[in-house]
Amino acid sequence: MADIGGVNSFRSFARSWRRAASFAEVIPRRPSFVLAPEGEAVDDSSDWDMDDGRSHIDGSSEHSTAHSRQHLLRGPSLQSQGSEAIAAEFSDGASDALLGGSPSTRSSIFDVPPHLAAADVIGSHSIRYGTINSVRYRSRPSVNHDSPWGVHDEQIDPEAAAMTFGEDNPILVKEVKQGDKVVLTVEGQSTLPQSVFNSINAIIGVGLLSLPLAFKMSGWIIGLFILTLTAAVTAHTGKLLGKCMDYDPSIVTYSDLAYVAFGTRARIIVSALFTLELIAACVALVILFSDSLSSLLAGFATATSWKCICAALVLVLNMIPLRWLSYTSILGIFSTFCIVCIVIIDGLVKKDAPGSLWEPARTHLFPSNWMSVPLAYGLMASPWGAHSIFPSIYRDMRHPHKWERAVNTTFSFSYALDTCLAVVGVLMFGDGIKDAITSNILRMSDYPESLTVVMCIFITIIPLTKIPLNARPLITTADVVCGVHREHAHGADAAAQPSALVHGVRALIRVVVVLVLLGISILFPAFDSVCAFLGAALITLISIILPISFYLKLYHKEITTRERVLSWFLLVIFSILGLVGTIWTFLPKQLVAA
Known part of the structure; x- marks a missing residue:
């Protein structure tokens, strides 16, 4: 049964996703x-x-x-x-x-x-x-x-x-x-549907849960414009990455592309950016886990206690082999989609405000305070951060010439889902929206209890399936730096067993990585601030600025004047937006009126 469908069978999809789940990297893999x-x-x-x-x-x-x-x-x-x-x-x-x-x-x-x-x-x-x-x-x-x-x-x-x-x-x-x-x-192995599936799995994350807050900060006009602009530009840069991959058919990863374009130092910078991106994503998931459970089970445990529980569970899940984590991570994507559906159902079930789609809350066409717009930009950029593995997905395609179709399908679906949740969330709660739409749902008792419990289960599943997968490259990097990375077995080396000291160092590394994530989540407890930093600083660099820079560097003698002007215009605009948005994430919320 698993092989019905040939190259697009369930088994082929599973193998393709397993390969894609291992594409995320920090250091250049050998x-x-x-x-x-x-x-x-x-x-x-x-x-x-x-x-x-x-x-x-x-x-x-x-x-x-x-x-x-x-x-x-x-x-x-x-x-x-x-x-x-x-x-x-x-x-x-x-x-x-x-x-x-x-x-x-x-x-x-x-x-x-x-x-x-x-x-x-x-x-x-x-x-x-x-x-x-x-x-x-x-x-x-x-x-x-x-x-x-x-x-x-x-x-x-x-x-x-x-x-x-x-x-x-x-x-x-x-x-x-x-x-x-x-x-x-x-040689690519994934078909077009499998590549689209892998891309959607990579791009859909918990960042969309804070989009209603971004719309509340920016108003309808500015909010729709920024969300549409970031979606269009990141889709454009995704296609540019495909063109850059064609420059040399032996380029495999984003780090390879950085090396070809700007040399070894660029590869080191990209590795540092990937490290920050993975840390920020893991921290956001820990915060989402604790905030959601502390809202649902108020009085049972504090938010910090729930973060410690999440860290303990992640520490255990880090022992699971990657081949199993890659499959369970699909549950995270399914859970995110189900959360969006539950939010819409709750809005339709409830007949009166707040939290109802039948009686929408008060909203604004333009920002009520323009000082909060840079934060809104960071929140709206955060859902578009899959470009770090796009080169690997592209290289894994059987027919790379279909990459533009894959990008168009991926971003169309993601944009529709993100816009739907943003619009529904701001209509339901207006100015009363929290940092994540799920916090509003879980703190209200007017919704069906069964749906609330199911939503909480889905919210719990997302961090427990995604954090171990996101933390794996961080652990691998620490293993390499400490000299205890598990090497491939070659000949006589296959029989060699790691010493007890090596096992102890590896275990200590896994504990330290989880403790670092826990400490950062306690030090920076605001989910929206972490997502805004992720979008303004890291996604802007990795998904917009660097792909355009690669393209300008590799094809500087071949692109037209019009394309060159457009590329430099996008570089300047998003460099300013990213810089201002990053600074705004560290300012007190009272100052930026967030």
Whole structure:
């Protein structure tokens, strides 16, 4: 039954979502590359446009591809040579930097593997890079006599490879003929519906619960304008990321894109931004958990006590393997959608104000106090923060040329859902709206008790399914920095068991990460302020400013004057909005009249 539907079967959707759930990263991952099951190079010359594809590969691509193939096959041997060999290889491999020279002479990202391009503090750890060729699993060995490398190809079954690599799915690569040239490129596995599903799962979050408050701050006219503008611009930048990914078919992640555009320092900055984004998202979820339960069970425990309970539950859930967390996280998306439906039903059930759609509350066309508009911008930008994994979703597509359709569908659905909740919430409560619409619902006894209990259950599910998944990259980063990251097993290393000290350090790291999230949530207890900071500072940078900057950098010689002017206009406008909105989140609410 699970395989009915072919490539769009339930099993395929589950596998696609599991891959997408692991796309979030802080440090540049050293992915393991596995040759796709085709023995011969895939002739893609019929539908690959050398101009539109931006491959920029000249006559020396055969040598470049051979160099890439060597990186893919000799990862363990390179790693065994130590940091000096790695440094020497980096100096040789990066002599023709990706940023240097003309696009036609630059190297592929495969020529400078991610662990060589990373910062010293990250690259010093012995993380394996390359295919596993000494571990036994199902494979179909074959010799590609036409291959320019003249090597024995070990064609790996993706299912067995995924099991061998543990939680980190290997990246499938394939040989692609582009005219008379052969290059290595990542092989996508997700269909258009699966990519849309993954994108919606990534973009729908608890930030939409504070949209009614944003409308109350900004009024109908300004509120609808800002929400529509942020949705349109982030959809536009999502498409720009797809174009930037076409610049080099070997780019896999957002961090890779930052490295290609601006070098190693940009990758470090992006890693720092991702860290802040994940921390802010986790803190917002902890606050939502505590505020909701303290409102429903007033007098049972304080908000701080509920935060401690949430932290304890998250600490236990952090022990669950990623393959299970990726599936349970779907419950979070389902719960968010159900909360929106319950809010609408409650508004229709109640006949009189406040909290009724039949007797709307008093609202404003324009802001009652213009000082609160920057905060409203941050709140309205917070629901659009999925761009950090868009490049990975794009690269995972079977047909990347359908990316624009995927973006249009994703943002149309998200915009409709966000606007619906914002409008319904402000109509129901008007000036009495709380930082999250659920707080108003849970504090009123006029709604059906069964719906209130179900809503509380859904609110509890969201943090417990999303926080462990969002915290996983933070834990991985701490593991790497402390030198206790779980490496892929290679040959004799497979039998090596971590010492008790390593296990103890890993456990301590997980406790410390959860305690940091708990401490920040206690120090900054306002849900709306955290969401506003997330939107104004981080989402503006990651979802708007950086994608436009990547596009201007990579295609500066090819874009039209009109497009260049529009891009710079958006950069200036949203830089100002983001800066002012970020400052406003740290000002006292009495001062900004929030």
